[in-house]
Amino acid sequence: MSTRLQSKGRLVDTTQPMEFRFNGKRLKGYAGDTLASALLANDQMLMGRSFKYHRPRGAVASGAEEPNALVNLGQGGKFEPNQRATTTELFEGLYATSQNHWPTLEFDVGAVNAALARFLPAGFYYKMFIHPRPFWKYVYEPFIRQSAGLGKAPKERDADTYEHFYFYADVMVIGGGIAGLTAALEAGRAGARVLLVEQTAHWGGRAVVDGAEIGGKPAEDWVAETVAELAAMDNVTIRARTMGAGVYDHGFILAYERLTDHNPETSGPRHRLWRVRAKQTISATGAIERPLSFAGNDIPGVMLAGAVRDYLVNWGVSIGDRTVVVTNNDDAYRTAIALHRAGLRVPAILDARASGGGALADEARAAGIRVEAGRAIAKVKGGKRVEAVEVCLQAGEGAVLETIPCDAVAMSGGWSPVVHLWSHCGGKLLWDTELAMFRPDPARAPTGSDGLGFVAAAGTANGHLGTSAVLADAQSAGRAAAKATGAKPKTGKAPQSNDADEAPIEPVWLMPQGAGDALRMKAWLDYQNDVKVSDVQLAAREGYESVEHAKRYTTLGMATDQGKLSNINGLAVLSGALDQAIPVTGTTTFRPPYTPISMGAIGGSARDGLFQPIRKTPIYGYHVDQNADFEPVGHWRRPYTYPRSAETVHDAVNREVVNTRANIGLLDASTLGKLIVKGPDAGRFLDMMYTNMMSNLAIGKCRYGLMCSENGFLSDDGVVARIDEDTWLCHTTTGGADRIHAWMEDWLQCEWWDWKVYVANVTEQYAQVAVVGPKARKLLEKLGGMDVSKETLPFMQWADGTLGGFPVRVYRISFSGELSYEIAVPASLGRAFWDRLVADGEEFGLMPYGTECLHILRAEKGFIMIGDETDGTVIPQDLGLNWAISKKKDDYLGKRAQEREHMVDPKRWKLVGLETLDGSVIPDGAYAVAAGKNANGQRNTEGRVTSTYYSATLKRGIAMGLILNGPDRMGDVVEFPKVDGTSVKAKIVDQVFYDKAGEKQDV
């Protein structure tokens, strides 16, 4: 059984016991524990089930690479699935449940899959679920969906908050082991601005666990002194519990800081995502130990040798009383020696190398540990726990020489540098045959905006395994990075260590080397996704020769651990099956983040009310007070209608339409774009911007204008007012303000940069209110202050003045066909002005109206709307707007395009009005059908609806649409099929349904 030893371990604080729950059981741990160490201390070896076969799983590692020990953590608003027990710090009251099993962790029905494993090889799903076709939808997919997925999705809103932080560094160092500390120290001493991050809560990495000596003192002391020196430097920022998650273009680095995960009762954000820009980045991310591929290597109790050592030294936890060590390198001997020193039994060290190990092997033998060279594990016996290992020759096929009873296995297949951060942004790797590892190729570093490398690997992450070599490498990396940023590094030698002489590693990709089918089917590569040696070999046989294809076919490395343990072993097996060298096979792509980061951290503070900016007019508060029904228009929220109590939205819209035509309607038109265009060349410029002439517009007058893209397509419209000799004010659509402003700047800056024109966007300077309806003038006269009569202020003119004491600019323009004044007041007075109009307008029957009423009023008048009648393929000529296209001008934006063959094609659909024969409303977006079918067997079409409404004024459905030869087919009836299979017939009519002569607006 696994248990806590008397010695307790270096990270555990026995003065702070903590209680936590796992699957309802109350358990005890200490401050400094991880959830994994605390579970193991309570003999809870079984922590979860694998994804495909629901095999029992215990922790195999002690850190970020852990594929098995995933739990649901927390409850309610703090619930989160797939949390790694090995990186979850214990806290009082922690609540965890295991996942991916039913009904219980101990007894899981899904484990029947394991019995069927022979019939569920790689690619099984692809092969099985293809036939018969209909089964996919009705049988296979529902079944697979039911069983798919690790953990459970949270049901409640996340109770925590998150934030981002932008930080700029000269040198960013990722990894707080001795390499990272050394590199940061060198860069810091050189005066560079340094950010050092470490994913765990502790500094020093493996060196402190292994008891290395640095500069003649214990690593632990050296680390403490170095951290203290770094912390005291003003130019250095150090952060524990912060993972370098990803390295991106031009030195952009995401670091993920876990602020309260270890103490959820603390206030403040749970995670902080650092958005760092660093001139130089040092990846001092250490290495990850590889498992060995032998049968039964997934049985709980089989663990990486380094992890066994971590649990023992850091947390005082023994995985078993009798641990067999199996290895192909010298490092695992450290585990054996450490276990032996702790008073635990190591029945044997099985060293796959025929020649055995170096100095550490001698030390183990001297301690009385049995060391066997050239030996391997044929098979681990046991179900939910290791019971024994069967020993064989590594060189053979697995004939059992002896069975050694044991309750734990510590395995080491060698160490792989963590090259993820080096590789994220394009750093290339080379295969080091001698060390049997991929390590960064310094000649092919990721390059930044200056074309030079901006990432360096240091220490073990750079392929150095000895402590002295790590320190020297990190020192030179730190100095080089500092120098590259312009700082002046110090000189001097790196501290030395007491490295033991180690014998070389011998790569072992399968144990034993000649293992047959039966053993290979039980030799796990990917523990979480249940991919075995036999699966990868099958993929190779079936032609998945590219490592990326084999990965997807077998799902190797596609689990939440992204193959941190399995990838190198997997591609080595693939290389073996394809009979090619490992570097020829290559690696799959390393993509950020290094380990999963929370969605909350990615979103930061952008949630709830801060999810995105909602633009509000100065009158917004009124709309809210009136319980308006809002609709988004770009980032604005505009009132769609103002329903009164018990009124439906539809009824409210109709009431607003009728009232505006009979009395007065009030519209908040503040969102309309307002651009000031000024300068000696402003007239000439606007003549290029608009299809019609603006330079000859008289001061004091208004003119409706159209803007097109260079493609000729209509992009915006609005009324232009001439303010003075060299100043125009251009109204744009609500969505067009920023876009058209940018469009104007583009042409002024990039094409006609010698033209003297300045543009300013004054959209938000004004609250703009449309006072619309036959009684509008009466209301303004009541307010008083300026002459608003037809004679002084006729249709399509504007004037400055005051109304009711408010400074105003009044435009006599109409988008409704009614007598209409659009009145601009300074935004800071907008609400007061609106309230005044509402109060004073009561006697005239004034009612505010929303955007839907606005749409209906304009449709009744046959006015086009950008985005309804236009969709990026419509030219003004399609809409019968030829009157607004100047024939006199040599040029305007879009003119050349409108001369293209396709644009002058008489068969282009043209705008007409549509009147349903039965008075109903044509569905939005309906197409008119023509005789015959097209090449795809679909009915031919001859037009489509662009705007369709119920007109409360005419008490019938009205519509506009683009119809083939429409203007020449007045009175023809066209047919619009509906979704329910029936169709509606409509007569082609003039698009102006109301007040064709335009008498009502010009009074």
Add this chain to the structure above:
Amino acid sequence: MSEPVSFYKGRVAKGDVTVTDAGLQGMITLRGDLSNAKVKAAVKKVAKVAVPAQRKAEVTDGRGAAWMSPDELLILVPYAEAEAAAADLSAALAGQHHLAVNVSDARAYIRVEGQGAREVLAKNAPVDLSPAAFAAKDFRRTRMGQAAAALWLDDTGAFHVVCFRSVGDYLFDLLAQSAKDGPVGVF
């Protein structure tokens, strides 16, 4: 006529870092040739400061100027003077190609002050806000959260943020939330 009101009616979010709707501030967009002697003189007359250097703000007690782009300044004057000041600028620059327009009402004006103000801004803007990189009188137009904004630091250590009025409450709430979330402990 009623009194004009600012975007958030003077709201204050108090804390270690306090975020304040700084109220109505006269602002004029002035576009022109900033090296031109007439422009320089007109700016001096209205803003009481010389044309600021690239990405600098010279503002004292709500009067001054900030460098917006190679051909644009933001002129600050008391709110009540803005309309007249814009007219004065135009009058002084008659015959000279320019644009002077009152944009006081189009803006929200927010003050962020207190120990940690730098960090509150650095949580939202992709700008190096360390003391070494961003000093008093430095002016920067950037993105804050998802809105365009400009900011500068004054001699007292307070930051001034300008954005469009329609997103003033968004930016205020964003900064107030960042202030509430507490210090990062870096600057």
Add this chain to the structure above:
Amino acid sequence: MLTLTCPCCGVSGEETEFHAGGEAHLKRYGPGSSDNDFEGYLFMRENPKGVHFERWRHVYGCGKWFLAARCTATLEVFGTYPAQTTEPPQDIKDKITAKRPGWSWRDFA
């Protein structure tokens, strides 16, 4: 995510402050131009793996458009320069030549 230096206001900012605007150094063809010239202006674009010239606008900053010479394969930025020009300045071309000898792009080399 790129960093670009705006030549108009001097800011080195991250990509989110900028807005990409397509290919640089297009010559506008208006009324009276041939169908071929107009097609080239409106639709035909380079798609190089390597040296490229682009339009960018410092949209969250000074609002100015500028041009950038960039490598589409490595994302190296050779330089940025004001938009008021019809061809890349000589110093930018020299910089590119130093790093990508023999480069060419449309009529420039």
